[in-house]
Every structure is written in C-alpha cells, then in structure tokens.
Amino acid sequence: MLRRTLLVACGVLVVCLAQPALAKEGEPLAGSKRLELQGDIAAQMVAGIDRFLLKQLAAAPAGRERRWGPEFDTTGHYIRTIEPFRQRLAHILGVRDERTKFAAPELIATTEQPAKIATGKKFEVFRVRWPTVRGIQAEGLLLVPLDKKFVADIVAIPSAEQTPEQLCGLSEGIAPESQYARRLAQSGCRVLVPAIISRRMQKRSFGGGDRGPNLTDREFVYRPAFEMGRHILGYEVQQVLAGVDWFAREAGNDDPTIGVIGYGDGGQLAMYAAALDQRIDAACVSGYFGPREGVWQEPLDRNVQGLVELYGDAEVASLIVPRALTIDSTPGPNIKLPSEGGGPADYVFPQPAAIQAEIDRLLKISDQVPLKPKGFASRNLAISAESAGQFCETRTLLSFLRQLCGPNGSVDTSEVMPEKNGPLPDVAERQSRLVKQLVDDTQLLLQDSPKVRSEFMRELYAVKDLEVYRGVVGKYRAMFAANAIGYLDELSLTMNPRTRQTYETDKWIGYEVQLDVVDDVFAYGVLLVPKDLKPGEKRPVVVCQHGLEGRPVDTFQGNHYAYHDFAAKLCERGFITFAPQNIYIGKDNFRTLQRKANPLGLTLFSIMVPQHQQICNWLKQLPMVDGERIGFYGLSYGGKSAMRIPPLVPDYCLSICSADFNEWISKNASTRLPFSYVWTGEYEIFEFDLGNTFNYSEMAALIAPRPFMVERGHTDGVSTDEWVAHEYAKVFYHYNHRLKIGDRCEMEIFDGPHTINGKGTFDFLHKHLKWAAK
Structure with a gap:
C-alpha cells in the first residue's frame, strides 16, 4: 500500500x-x-552527527560485553579464548613488526662522558640504548644493583611530561616518594627506564619556519605513523617489549621475574605492554586507568582506531589476567592542548566514581578467571586507593613488588638521592633524536608501501x-x-x-x-x-x-x-x-x-x-x-x-x-x-x-x-x-x-x-x- x-x-x-x-x-x-x-542546516547536521557518535561511545561498554566471549573453565582455556583480542589490540596499536635481536643494551659513552652517570643507595645508573624494530634505537637509563644481584627485572616508564632522570632522582620535578625507578632499584630490582616522547609543541612547516600548524612532537610522529598502520603508542610499547626480550634472553632457561610500571602515559604503555606479552609477570598502572569513552578529548596521540569498540581499560587489563596487576587510582595528569592546527585536547582525569566503575567492570571479568598457581597471593589483582599525596607511593610499590617477588617483597623507603658523576643527558637533544628516528621509520614504511599494497x-x-x-x-x-x-x-x-x-x-x-x-x-x-x-x-x-x-x-x-x-x-x-x-x-x-x-x-x-x-x-x-x-x-x-x-x-x-x-x-x-x-x-x-x-x-x-x-x-x-x-x-x-x-x-x-x-x-x-x- x-x-x-x-x-x-x-x-x-x-x-x-x-x-x-x-x-x-x-x-x-x-x-x-x-x-x-531553518537556520544553519549544515551546523545542525554536524551537531546531530555529534550526538549520534556520543551515544555510540556511551553504548560501547555494553557492546563490548556482547562481543567478548571468554571461557572461564580453566586458566589455559581462558587465555586461548582471549588470544584473538590480544592480536587485534596489537594490530590497532601498530605492534606488528619483528623486533631486532640483541644481546644486551649498549652503554652510551664518549671520551669525555662515561656511561655511568650516577651512584645511588645500593645501585648505579648508566646511560643506555637498545634496538627495537628496524633501525630504531630506544634510549634511557639502566639502574643496576651494586652487588649485581636483583630480585626482579622491571621496565619503569615515565609519563610524557617526565624524564627518566626525574624518575631516578637525578633531576627535579618528581617528589621523592614518587620516584619509582629509584625506589625499585633501592629495593633490589634492576630497572630499565626508557625515554618516551614528550608533548613539546613546535610549528611544523616544510623546510622550517613558523607557517605551519603548532603540533606536539607526539602528534608529529602520530600523523605519518597512523597512515602507515603504526602508532606512536605501538613504537613505545615496542621499546618496552624489547627490554622484556633482553630480560628473558639473559635468563636463559631460568624463569625470569619481569614487571612493568608506569604513571600517566607510562601507565598506559605499561598496561598495553603487559596485555600483549605474557612474559610480563606483573604490571602496575598509575594515573591512567579509567573509562575511555571520552578518549576523543585526550591528546591525538592517544587516538587508536577501533579501540573503544572492542576495548575499555577493563578489557585491556583483562588481557593481563590471570597475571598480576596493581592499579593505582591516584589521579594522572590533566592535559590541555590548543587548537592551532593540531588536534586539541581538554582531558581531565576521571573522578573516583568513574574509575571505580571501570574497576568494577574489570572485577566482573577477573573474578571468573582461575588464579595463576604462583602460591604467593590469594588474588592477582590489587587496587591501590587514590592517594592524597603522590602517585606510586609506598603502598602501591609494595603491592607491585609482592606480586612480583612474593610476600617477602619490601620497599626501601629512604630518600637518599643518587650522586651524579657528571653532566646528565641533554633531554632536548635526546627528544629530537627519538622523534627523528620514528619519523624516519615511517618514511621507510612509506617507501615500501607500493609493494605491500600490490600484494594486498x-x-x-x-x-x-x-x-x-x-x-x-x-x-x-x-x-x-x-x-x-x-x-x-x-x-x-x-x-x-x-x-x-x-x-x-x-x-x-x-x-x-x-x-x-x-x-x-x-x-x-x-x-x-x-x-x-x-x-x-x-x-x-x-x-x-x-x-x-x-x-x-x-x-x-x-x-x-x-x-x-x-x-x-x-x-x-x-x-x-x-x-x-x-x-x-x-x-x-x-x-x-x-x-x-x-x-x-x-x-x-x-x-x-x-x-x-x-x-x-x-x-x-x-x-x-x-x-x-x-x-x-x-x-x-x-x-x-x-x-x-x-x-x-x-x-x-x-x-x-x-x-x-x-x-x-x-x-x-x-x-x-x-x-x-x-x-x-x-x-x-x-x-x-x-x-x-x-x-x-x-x-x-x-x-x-x-x-x-x-x-x-x-x-x-x-x-x-x-x-x-x-x-x-x-x-x-x-x-x-x-x-x-x-x-x-x-x-x-x-x-x-x-x-x-x-x-x-x-x-x-x-x-x-x-x-x-x-
């Protein structure tokens, strides 16, 4: 009709x-x-699409529950049924390249500057670099116990506004109780601290000058990498996993004890690395865990295609389960970036109720997973409540170390700062090197892309x-x-x-x-x-x-x-x-x-x-x-x-x-x-x-x-x-x-x-x- x-x-x-x-x-x-x-119909159209997408984002957690179908009868079966989600996460993060094999990190030294830059209580600090994929070299610091014996190997990842030197107590900017790289080294761990790219802003134009958009270094890497199926997050996860490769290779036939810890952007990288690599025994995520449905308000370098469709932080963290995870609910950085040709950001760290709701979603999954039979804990997931003081303080580090080392794990609480042996690395020069390496790698991928597409x-x-x-x-x-x-x-x-x-x-x-x-x-x-x-x-x-x-x-x-x-x-x-x-x-x-x-x-x-x-x-x-x-x-x-x-x-x-x-x-x-x-x-x-x-x-x-x-x-x-x-x-x-x-x-x-x-x-x-x- x-x-x-x-x-x-x-x-x-x-x-x-x-x-x-x-x-x-x-x-x-x-x-x-x-x-x-009547009126501006184009603007009304855009506003309607905006409402539609916001509703889709709000509905994403319910959609994920329908898509995820892990089976909980045994630990092994659970791990097998979540493997496709692990692989998909690696794909959208751009973690898809074979890493370069290497025996150990290389010490960075010159005739004027030795590799050892400081001595702390019970540990030494060395400048190091190590290969990741193709010709890319990660840089950072290595903290080694003076007696060469260590209870665990840890990758400690700073946030984008922090440096390895600050995490180790060599530079000002982080309170002593939050210098988790230094404190873990004092507690008997060998600690690798990669430098990650900051959000330093610069005008970008071909041939230099100030005519182009004002972009952060992270967005400058993100742009070509995203087009080539890679991501700045993936590049940095590869840095972490290259460190894990070294730990595992050095252990030989022994079972290494490996952990990752990070704050802010470093917490994000620690969580992703542990989700992707089951050799990591324990992860500590500080100042990052929460709902991701508002990721569009975060910096563009956190934009991951299809992330929220399949993964909230709860789903990512569930890929770590039944291995150990500590979540530190202390607030992470708020990030505001201008709209000057780059992606704007206006990210405010979630309120405690929103964080708790995401934790509850994780608990709903993790409580069904049989515990890993390690014998030192009745539970493999620890929640460190919001601290009124600093991130990664003693309570959080103690939880993390006990997950790694057993109930006898302890945290050295002394605040003795390392003594410097000479000048510290030039942070700006290192940043420029790291940015150039990653951008250059995207250009290599671009050069090879016609052959890749032809095969496709x-x-x-x-x-x-x-x-x-x-x-x-x-x-x-x-x-x-x-x-x-x-x-x-x-x-x-x-x-x-x-x-x-x-x-x-x-x-x-x-x-x-x-x-x-x-x-x-x-x-x-x-x-x-x-x-x-x-x-x-x-x-x-x-x-x-x-x-x-x-x-x-x-x-x-x-x-x-x-x-x-x-x-x-x-x-x-x-x-x-x-x-x-x-x-x-x-x-x-x-x-x-x-x-x-x-x-x-x-x-x-x-x-x-x-x-x-x-x-x-x-x-x-x-x-x-x-x-x-x-x-x-x-x-x-x-x-x-x-x-x-x-x-x-x-x-x-x-x-x-x-x-x-x-x-x-x-x-x-x-x-x-x-x-x-x-x-x-x-x-x-x-x-x-x-x-x-x-x-x-x-x-x-x-x-x-x-x-x-x-x-x-x-x-x-x-x-x-x-x-x-x-x-x-x-x-x-x-x-x-x-x-x-x-x-x-x-x-x-x-x-x-x-x-x-x-x-x-x-x-x-x-x-x-x-x-x-x-």
Whole structure:
C-alpha cells in the first residue's frame, strides 16, 4: 500500500515539474512533506552527527560485553579464548613488526662522558640504548644493583611530561616518594627506564619556519605513523617489549621475574605492554586507568582506531589476567592542548566514581578467571586507593613488588638521592633524536608501501574477465568498508523526505531536501530540476559535491572561484543535479567528529556513505530520474568523497575526482613533500593503515568497472602533475590493460588552479550518462 501511494505521489510530481510556473516558493515536491528546518542546516547536521557518535561511545561498554566471549573453565582455556583480542589490540596499536635481536643494551659513552652517570643507595645508573624494530634505537637509563644481584627485572616508564632522570632522582620535578625507578632499584630490582616522547609543541612547516600548524612532537610522529598502520603508542610499547626480550634472553632457561610500571602515559604503555606479552609477570598502572569513552578529548596521540569498540581499560587489563596487576587510582595528569592546527585536547582525569566503575567492570571479568598457581597471593589483582599525596607511593610499590617477588617483597623507603658523576643527558637533544628516528621509520614504511599494497590487491589484479571481476571486487569493497572507511551497519530510518522550493531561474527550479538516515543523522542538499523536463521523461542525475567548508549553494550560485556554478551549468545542459551538504564543515566542530568516530572503528565517511546511499534511494524514487544513470562529481574534499563513496554506493554509475586525485599515501604520510598533510591543520585527514591497503589507484579499482575520471589543474597546490600522473597511470593500466575498458577511464589536465574546469568532465558525463550535449 505504501509503494502504491508513493507511485501516485510521483505521478503528481511529473505534472508539477512539467509545469514549473505552477510551483511556488516554499512549496514541497509532490510526495514529500514541507521542509520546516531553518537556520544553519549544515551546523545542525554536524551537531546531530555529534550526538549520534556520543551515544555510540556511551553504548560501547555494553557492546563490548556482547562481543567478548571468554571461557572461564580453566586458566589455559581462558587465555586461548582471549588470544584473538590480544592480536587485534596489537594490530590497532601498530605492534606488528619483528623486533631486532640483541644481546644486551649498549652503554652510551664518549671520551669525555662515561656511561655511568650516577651512584645511588645500593645501585648505579648508566646511560643506555637498545634496538627495537628496524633501525630504531630506544634510549634511557639502566639502574643496576651494586652487588649485581636483583630480585626482579622491571621496565619503569615515565609519563610524557617526565624524564627518566626525574624518575631516578637525578633531576627535579618528581617528589621523592614518587620516584619509582629509584625506589625499585633501592629495593633490589634492576630497572630499565626508557625515554618516551614528550608533548613539546613546535610549528611544523616544510623546510622550517613558523607557517605551519603548532603540533606536539607526539602528534608529529602520530600523523605519518597512523597512515602507515603504526602508532606512536605501538613504537613505545615496542621499546618496552624489547627490554622484556633482553630480560628473558639473559635468563636463559631460568624463569625470569619481569614487571612493568608506569604513571600517566607510562601507565598506559605499561598496561598495553603487559596485555600483549605474557612474559610480563606483573604490571602496575598509575594515573591512567579509567573509562575511555571520552578518549576523543585526550591528546591525538592517544587516538587508536577501533579501540573503544572492542576495548575499555577493563578489557585491556583483562588481557593481563590471570597475571598480576596493581592499579593505582591516584589521579594522572590533566592535559590541555590548543587548537592551532593540531588536534586539541581538554582531558581531565576521571573522578573516583568513574574509575571505580571501570574497576568494577574489570572485577566482573577477573573474578571468573582461575588464579595463576604462583602460591604467593590469594588474588592477582590489587587496587591501590587514590592517594592524597603522590602517585606510586609506598603502598602501591609494595603491592607491585609482592606480586612480583612474593610476600617477602619490601620497599626501601629512604630518600637518599643518587650522586651524579657528571653532566646528565641533554633531554632536548635526546627528544629530537627519538622523534627523528620514528619519523624516519615511517618514511621507510612509506617507501615500501607500493609493494605491500600490490600484494594486498593481488587477487583482484589477477582478474581479467569483467564478470569474474564484479564478484571478486565485492570482497575488496567489503574490506574497504570494514577496515578503511568503517562500516556503520544501520540505515535504520525511512527517508521521510522533506522538501521546499527555495531557488529558481529561467532554466531550473531548486529544492532543498532533507532525508533521515539514522537517529540524529540526516542528509541534506539541493535538487536542481531543469524546466524543460517533459512529462514521463527520465533523465540522468549528477551529484555535485562541494569541498572543505563548502555548502550546496556554492556549487550553483555566486560563481564561487572553485566551483563556477558547475551544478547549475550541468542542469542547464539538461541534467538533473543534486548538491549534497557533506559534513566537513565547521572546523573543529567537524574535525572532532573524526576523533569520536575513530575509537568506534569509524571515520567521517562512515557517516557520509549511508547519507549518500539514502540520497540515491530517494533520487531513484523520483519519476523523472533514471536510477541507472546517477553520477558523482566532487571537488577537493568532494574529490576525496569521489574516491571513497562510490566504491560503497553502487547506485553511482560513475565517479569524477576533481582537484584531489593524488598519490594519496605520500600526500598524507610524507615528511619530504611540501604539499603533505603532515604540514597542515587537517588533523582529521589521516586514515589508519591506509598505506598498506588502499591508495587512490586501489580505490579506483573498487569503482571499476564503472567509468572513472580525474580532473587536474596544472597549478593546483594539492599536488604536482608528476605525482598525480604517477598514480593515475596505475589506474589507466588497470582499466585499459587488465580489464580492456580503457574508454571508461580518463584524465584531463588543464592550465589552471584548484577549481572545476568543466570541459572534459562535462563531455565525460554526457558520454557515460548517455545524455546528448545541447
């Protein structure tokens, strides 16, 4: 009955469109309700998506309970059933490289400076470095008992605002009772203290200067690493695990006693390291444990794709169980970072009730796990209540040491500071070395990435037959949806179209359109209908997509310098056009949507894909639309959309990427190209692991066998002709050589800037949408 009603309504629509003079301003299209929404509709759209994502984050803990299915009958069975979650955590943290084998850390010394820099009560302090992955060297301090006997091996990790020297009592900044590296060494432990990268802020621009965004060192590493499937957190976890490798190797056939401890960022790294490596007997997490559903407010260097979807701190900690864990509930650092081109942060450490709720979630899991038969404790999980004084004070360290060493473990409480033998390491120079090493490693990964992607796409690229291709490409589109874009598996609402006539010229009528997508999420845009439409006639549609901070009206009114009214010009050529409002508008308002989406395993395009699917669903119902001839044409960020949306919206029968097509992975990850996003304020642009899966040529292969075109201006600063041609050559090779459909693939390069040229692309639309040019 509903379908018949729609058909009748559509019949009325034809009459209205055939007689446009009858239409009045503000009236809806037949078959739709009147659009009542007023004000800044783009801002309202972004606000609705924000509400949607916040609800998804709030619901994440309940979702995790459904996804996690450990079995508790025996300790061994529990460990086996959680192994896939351990592996997945390693993957999203970028801990996926084999570590370099080494015999022992290397002492750092010169002819003027010995490696031994201090002597403390019962221990000596040495400057050391040790290999992690590829050519990366960790640096830090090694504290060794004077008698060379030790009760345990420990990696003690500072927070990002701390240094190893402060943890050892060699520099001011940490109260004596919280100098846990020093106190553990005094208590008979051998302690390795890695230096982790701080949040020192600097202007970043190609070739130096102060023109670029103000980024922390951690975000500067995060950006290219994220694109290459690595993460600053993963790099630093690898430092810790390389230390564990040494401890285990040195123990030989003996069973080493290994612990990790950290505060703040160091607590995060200690928890992740212990979750991933079962050789670690005990972990102590201080000033970090709590709910993660608000991770989008934390520094960008803590953004982990899909983290909150599968893991809260309780789930991560449950990967340590049944090994020992001490949680110190003392507050960690509050972190506030400005919005000056980098990701802003406004993180306030959770209140005790929120921490307790996360601990309760952990207890619900851990209480069901059989205890590890070590014989020294009745319980392997200890909670150290919030301290009114300092973090990692005696009570916390005593719990940690007794978990490691048994009930006789004790903490030396003396506050005798080590005596220095000479100058301490230059902290700023060390920081610069560490940053450069990690960034350089991302560039090595970038250099090798074409081979990695080629192997990833091998099955699809081997197909020559178009019918077979259509089947195999579906598998890759599914991987693209799940892993690159993030699949939002609900289109829960009927479209409920609301429209109103808002624009009119002598050649076309323009209607604002609003469509429901999912709760709090709607699609919005402007439909332009030619006035010469005949009754019963069906015409092709071109969806004309604006770029960054754009609006639908920019594409058809005002002769905007980038768009030149291309939606209106196409309508004047006889096409129906639709100009959607995409969500990349509002600066931090939309960029923080990416921050909220990523922990859920989503991206901005996870929202835009269902919006566009709903737009196509609606367009196909209109009686004057030929649903087999709907094309997509986008500029700039709209060009990004042209690469990502049509692969997942099969109703788009072709795609044109204007002013964006690129060697996209280099565009995002390179620190050696001036037009790289590493040097810009688009902190939301980076897509996890894309470097190992889908560059633009691979995305174009997902659009194939549908027609595809690139529009490029010689002076468009998004890239150079050489890089664009390099990537396009792979697309044309695929269409022309492999699939033998070279007539469906074109590129026009014109002498102009970042703009719609509207010549070769218009011809392409006429040809492939089968609409004769007037």
